Amino acid sequence: MEINIRRETKETQIELTLSSERSERAIDINCGFLAHMLDLFCHRAKLGIKLTARGDVEVDAHHLTEDVGIVLGQALRELAAARPIRRYGWALLPMDGSLARVALDFSGRGGLCWRGEFPQPRCGDFDMELTPEFFAALAREARLTLHIALLETDNSHHAAEAAFKGVGVAVAEALVPAGGEPSTKGLWL
Numbered sequence: 001m002e003i004n005i006r007r008e009t010k011e012t013q014i015e016l017t018l019s020s021e022r023s024e025r026a027i028d029i030n031c032g033f034l035a036h037m038l039d040l041f042c043h044r045a046k047l048g049i050k051l052t053a054r055g056d057v058e059v060d061a062h063h064l065t066e067d068v069g070i071v072l073g074q075a076l077r078e079l080a081a082a083r084p085i086r087r088y089g090w091a092l093l094p095m096d097g098s099l100a101r102v103a104l105d106f107s108g109r110g111g112l113c114w115r116g117e118f119p120q121p122r123c124g125d126f127d128m129e130l131t132p133e134f135f136a137a138l139a140r141e142a143r144l145t146l147h148i149a150l151l152e153t154d155n156s157h158h159a160a161e162a163a164f165k166g167v168g169v170a171v172a173e174a175l176v177p178a179g180g181e182p183s184t185k186g187l188w189l
Helices: 032-045 062-081 130-142 156-174
Strands: 002-008 012-019 025-029 048-055 088-095 098-105 111-115 145-152
Touching: 002 062, 012 062, 025 032, 032 048, 032 062, 032 130, 032 156, 048 062, 062 130, 088 156, 098 156, 111 130, 130 145, 130 156, 145 156
Parallel strands: 025 048, 111 145
Antiparallel strands: 002 012, 012 048, 088 098, 098 145
């Protein structure tokens, strides 16, 4: 399945194609650190992505980061709703001296529970406080209950990488097709 979403505001212009059937990744955004994290996420989630995004990074990367989270979350919501899925996913993801614990549920009720701090406030030009902002937008728009805890952090880059990879692994697990009965409520989501 392939999902196409476009978002254009005064602050950002985003075009996204997300595929559950292909694994090619082409990410062209004007924020190198976020592009790197999205590539890691999609690789671990087993999703193909074609993303072109521009934002007002001369201000900072906030609008771009949040809006990419919004668009990616909308695409994930469509993928999850397309067929019965396992729904739940989790990962304990080490990245050198950092360790992230991730658990998620495509519950239909979006929200992020974030625990942990980054040891350094920036990676290159990227404000690390934007990492939970990205995941909050993603969870809200995907209608995904998402828990992320940074259990160990050796540096901010590794900690962010553990979180993005961990969410990718958990998403891949949750999107596996499911047979059998829906939830006890009689709904898949």
